[in-house]
Amino acid sequence: MCAICGILNFDLAKPVDAALIRRMTRVLSHRGPDDEGFYIRSGVGLGHRRLSVIDLDSGQQPIFNEDRSAVIVFNGEVYNYQELATELEAAGHSFETRSDTETILHAYEDYGESCVDRLRGMFAFAIWDARERRLFIARDRLGKKPLYYYAGRDFFAFASEIKALLEIPEVPREVDPDSLDLYLSLRYVPGPRTMFKNVYCLQPGHLMVVDRSGIRTQRPYWDIEFPAAGEEDREQPxxxxxxxxxxxxxxxxxxxxxxxxxxxxxxxxxxxxxxxxxxxxxxxxxxxxxxxxxxxxxxxxxxxxxxxxxxxxxxxxxxxxxxxxxxxxxxxxxxxxxxxxxxxxxxxxxxxxxxxxxxxxxxxxxxxxxxxxxxxxxxAGYAIYRRMLTLERVRRGVPGIAAIAPLLARLAPGDKLGRYLLDSAKPIERRYQSVDRGPGFEGKRKLIGDDRAWKSELQLRAIFDSYFSRVAHASTLNKMLYVDAxxxxxxxxxxxxxxxxxxxxxxxxxxxxxxxxxxxxxxxxxxxxxxxxxxxxxxxxxxxxxxxxxxxKRPKKGFPVPLSPWLRGPLRPFVRDRLCSPGSAFSNYMDGSGVVRLVEEHEAGIDRSQELWTLIVFESWERQFTRPALEREFAV
Missing domain, CATH: 3.40.50.620 (HUPs)
Known part of the structure; x- marks a missing residue:
């Protein structure tokens, strides 16, 4: 396990700043405390931090191919590398290490972009192909290893963590307002966006090729293939x-x-x-x-x-x-x-x-x-899947439920039953978009206003619809599993x-x-x-x-955290300091009175812990990453 970073200047005659590559690499030292390595050539710079796990003595990176026309930096583990190495040696490759890193590089030489199809593991890597003058980067199928990038006017940069990209002066430390509003809905920013304007993550199961003209290719190489509803493998004993x-x-x-x-x-x-x-x-x-x-x-x-x-x-x-x-x-x-x-x-x-x-x-x-x-x-371990299937059976089994649900919800004793009835009238695509997530549409309106709340709702709908549309043929359960994946x-x-x-x-x-x-x-x-x-x-x-x-026989519990009692009890002064003080971040991004209202409601016994934690984390992030005078509240 390691960290990687790099810069490609589109004008290959323009030197990459070696000191900058070193700064980018060293800010990632926590990911790889054992070693560091660099590749600096005119127009190209790669950095690597190493956590030694396999081939402790000779697995230092970057690693070259036999004629040094290609070089790789790699983060992750490829578990079938020994089998691949045997295959590649039989094809004529010679190995200088026993590492999975070198195996990926030789696989790229023989199979090109399709080398990723042969890898079994978790990975994010970058290969500079000097002969073709292109950078090839890829991320594992499900997103176990991160990879972020910034495409500037005259350069491309990538890194295992965004903080390395922020070492580059041209990368702006600006909040992406649309990402902020999506964050309020989901409590995280959905890829390929990040909270930083123009900084993106390479999506899981995707590869990218960058050359002197910029990003030439970005495409998926793998996806989860769910069968059509009713065509799952039911014959197997x-x-x-x-x-x-x-x-x-x-x-x-x-x-x-x-x-x-x-x-x-x-x-x-x-x-x-x-x-x-x-x-x-x-x-x-x-x-x-x-x-x-x-x-x-x-x-x-x-x-x-x-x-x-x-x-x-x-x-x-x-x-x-x-x-x-x-x-x-x-x-x-x-x-x-x-x-x-x-x-x-x-x-x-x-x-x-x-x-x-x-x-x-x-x-x-x-x-x-x-x-x-x-x-x-x-x-399908989460209770939400079973709840959504129950609601779907109600929707399909009660003719005209969409027309009568609003009336029944108004007559229902209690908000919970009312919401349940309203949800039963929605198709799974609409229902699953908003379930068990942030403050909800009405809560967002009170924080960011009608226009931003509606815009964010439509953006969120577009994200979920794009994934649901890929599995329109699948069962309701498998649709949810695909979207979550x-x-x-x-x-x-x-x-x-x-x-x-x-x-x-x-x-x-x-x-x-x-x-x-x-x-x-x-x-x-x-x-x-x-x-x-x-x-x-x-x-x-x-x-x-x-x-x-x-x-x-134990019921599913998740990874519980006593957030609600802590925010109402021992952490109450911390909550007020972060969310209600004059120096908090919210005046620039949302309605401060709405924030204070959430704090007061939680103190009064209404559980607003998830909303408050969402705001605390954003305020702490904004304080460190967008305000130079307050950057780094602690010593790394």
């Missing part, structure tokens, strides 16, 4: 399906255990992480205890958020060497400036902070960690996972998101995903006899 799933998961875990450094598991005590621990323990063999890591909370009001009891049950069941950390409200508050610095842009997912602290604990013992992320997204998964879940672990120099690997396992899950019938009122039916069934009953 259940036992055979379970065995195939179990084998795919075991192989995925085995590949992700390839490392020359200590390895462990993030353990919540939920089904997903315990399944990973079970597989890893079986693969490691008797006498070798897996190291596991869990987080809880310290202080009043945190009891419902603590998962340590179940994590201990799982750790004991597999004889793991278990480690725990209890997070305090004071630590949560103190980390906010560091949080936004590591994220580079606002992301109002409060679980980022416990994820950082558990990563910090793990890094004291290991360098690589396995995690259960992705199971909910490929096997394109928006929520890369822009929230995997983004925070990468940034919070790499902030500690820890490499995270996610076996459930092996692309072969994702493709297998896409073709499963709905009954293999949702059964008996629970999601992840196939995973649950395949783990019977392997996991403790308490884990198998």
């Amino acid at each position: 259940a036992r055979q399906r379970m065995e195939e799933f179990r084998n795919l998961l075991s192989e995925s875990v085995r590949l992700r255990m390839i490392a020359e450094v200590p390895l462990g598991v993030f353990l919540s005590g939920g089904l997903d992480s315990t399944a990973i621990l079970a597989q890893a323990t079986a693969l490691r063999g008797p006498g070798e205890r897996m190291k596991t890591f869990s987080i809880g909370y310290d202080g009043p009001g945190t009891e419902g958020a603590d998962e340590l009891e179940y994590a201990r049950i799982a750790a004991r069941a597999f004889h793991a060497a278990h480690h725990e950390y209890k997070l305090k409200a004071s630590e949560f508050e103190a980390f906010v400036p560091d949080l936004v610095w590591h994220l580079d842009e606002p992301m109002a997912d409060a679980s980022c902070i416990p994820l950082y602290y558990i990563s910090k604990l793990a890094r004291e013992h290991i360098t690589v960690v396995l995690s259960g992320e992705g199971a909910d997204e490929i096997l 394109k928006v929520w998964l890369p822009d929230d879940l995997l983004n925070k996972a990468d940034k919070m672990t790499m902030a500690n120099g820890l490499e995270l690997r996610v076996p459930f998101l092996d692309h072969q396992l994702v493709e297998f899950a896409a073709n499963l019938p709905e009954s293999a995903k949702i059964a008996g009122g629970n999601g992840k039916a196939l995973l649950r069934e395949s783990m019977k006899g392997f996991l403790p009953e308490a884990i198998l």
Whole structure:
């Protein structure tokens, strides 16, 4: 795991500033604390920071091909690199290292842009092809590794994190107003946008070619192929399906255990992480205890958020060497400036902070960690999927529901039932766009006014419609899974996972998101995903006899954070200081009185914790990244 960056001047005779490349590289040192390397030629500069995991002695980057006409910088891991290297050696290539990085470069020489089709893993890389005078960059299929870029008038720049791009004087530190309004809806900025004007992320499963004329090609090379509704694989016997799933998961875990450094598991005590621990323990063999890591909370009001009891049950069941950390409200508050610095842009997912602290604990013992992320997204683990399917059955089963729903909602006792009735009248495309996200349309109107709220609503609709249209043929459930794989998964879940672990120099690997396992899950019938009122039916069934009953029967809990009681209790002065003080950012971007109203409502007992956290994160980000006098509230 590493960090990469680079600049291509469109006039190749114009030298790249070597000092600038070094500054860009060194601001990413937390991602790669072990080594750094540079390639500087007229018109081209590449930088690399290394976290040593494989080929510790000779895997330094940048790496060249045999005649030094091509050079690569790479972030990630390719798990099938040994198999590819054997194939490439048979084709005549000679290797100077045992690294996956060199394997990618030789694969590019033989297969060109289609080299990405042969890679199994997580990656973001850039290859400068001096012979063709072009830069080839690519990002893994699901977005596990980040890659950002800025296309200027006379140069192109890329980096693993936006902060490296901001070292370039020509890159503006300007808020993109449309991104801000989308952020208020989703609590993160959907790609390819970022919160910075004219700075973009390369989308998952995409590649790009840049030459002297600018961005010449940008296209997808992979997508999740869902079958048409009713055409899912229902013929495969259940036992055979379970065995195939179990084998795919075991192989995925085995590949992700390839490392020359200590390895462990993030353990919540939920089904997903315990399944990973079970597989890893079986693969490691008797006498070798897996190291596991869990987080809880310290202080009043945190009891419902603590998962340590179940994590201990799982750790004991597999004889793991278990480690725990209890997070305090004071630590949560103190980390906010560091949080936004590591994220580079606002992301109002409060679980980022416990994820950082558990990563910090793990890094004291290991360098690589396995995690259960992705199971909910490929096997429909979230309760929202079941709720949306129920609403869809109501919509299709009650003729004229769209006409009578508004009247029934007005007559309904309570807002919750009223919203449920209104949602039942909407097609899935409209309903799923706004569910369980930001302050809602009415809340946004009070913060940013009617015009901006309507414009943002239409932009959000366009984003979701573009993805729903690609799977118009699929079942309702698979439509939701596809949209989440394109928006929520890369822009929230995997983004925070990468940034919070790499902030500690820890490499995270996610076996459930092996692309072969994702493709297998896409073709499963709905009954293999949702059964008996629970999601992840196939995973649950395949783990019977392997996991403790308490884990198998435990309801889905997510990554809980005691945000509401903390913002109303020990963090109340912090909330008022950030959101209600005269120096806060909101006067430039939204109605300050609307912000104060949210604070007062939360203090009065109405839960506005998600809205407040969304605003706190934005205010802290704006303070660091757009105000030069206040930049860096902490010492890196």
